[in-house]
Amino acid sequence: MEAVNIVFVLLIVGFLAVAYTIVRRTRQRRAAWESGLTAQARVVRQWRTTQMVNNVPRTTQWHEYNYTTADGRAVVFKEGGGPHTRAVGDETLVYYTAEDPEHATAVAPQPGKDTASMVFALVLFGAGIVLLIKLIVTGP
Numbered sequence: 039m040e041a042v043n044i045v046f047v048l049l050i051v052g053f054l055a056v057a058y059t060i061v062r063r064t065r066q067r068r069a070a071w072e073s074g075l076t077a078q079a080r081v082v083r084q085w086r087t088t089q090m091v092n093n094v095p096r097t098t099q100w101h102e103y104n105y106t107t108a109d110g111r112a113v114v115f116k117e118g119g120g121p122h123t124r125a126v127g128d129e130t131l132v133y134y135t136a137e138d139p140e141h142a143t144a145v146a147p148q149p150g151k152d153t154a155s156m157v158f159a160l161v162l163f164g165a166g167i168v169l170l171i172k173l174i175v176t177g178p
Contacts, residue, residue, distance in 0.1 A: 046170045053163045053170075064156045070133040071147040079105035079132040079144060081124055082114070099124075103144055105132055113139045120144060 083102040088095050101120045106112055113134070124130065134142035 043174050046174050050167050050170050053167050057160055057163045060156055060159050064152055066138070066141040067133075067143045067145065067152060068149055069135050069138075070141070070143050071149065073133070073135045075108060075134050075136060076131050077105040077107060077134065078129050079103040079142075081126050081128045081130070084120075084124065084126055087118075101144065103130070103132060103142070105134075105142070107134065107136070107139050109136070111139065113142065115140050115142050117142075117144055 080103065081101050082104045085100050086097050087100065088097045090096075098118045099120050099122050100116060100118045101124060102114060102116045104112070104114050130144050131146075132142045132144045133147070
């Protein structure tokens with residue numbers, strides 16, 4: 039019984055860590071979009087990662103971008119979830135903040151969709167946490 043509770047607590051910690059990461063990245067993208075700073079970036083590398091989730095492959099397209107900020111600083115950053123049609127050598131517009139140019143985004147501004155996705159994920163993780171706490175308190 040004690041081992042099951044430890045697993046549940048570890049799951050809760052994992053859910054909280056993922057939720058924090060989602061909120062942080064959403065805030066970084068929103069700050070980049072709202073800063074008004076943009077630059078032309080070049081795709082210097084692209085690759086795909088595949089995860090098996092319930093025996094279903096989940097592929098994520100990754101890109102590594104290289105750009106120069108308005109103050110002349112060279113920046114390289116990686117971003118997942120980009121379009122499959124974007125290839126090495128392609129140029130695209132990136133959004134960044136002066137304080138944190140390494141957390142730029144090549145995703146076009148879509149704050150409503152971004153916020154809705156974040157809220158949906160947080161509701162899912164919140165429901166999972168509530169369920170796990172209930173199982174810890176009442177026992178499996």
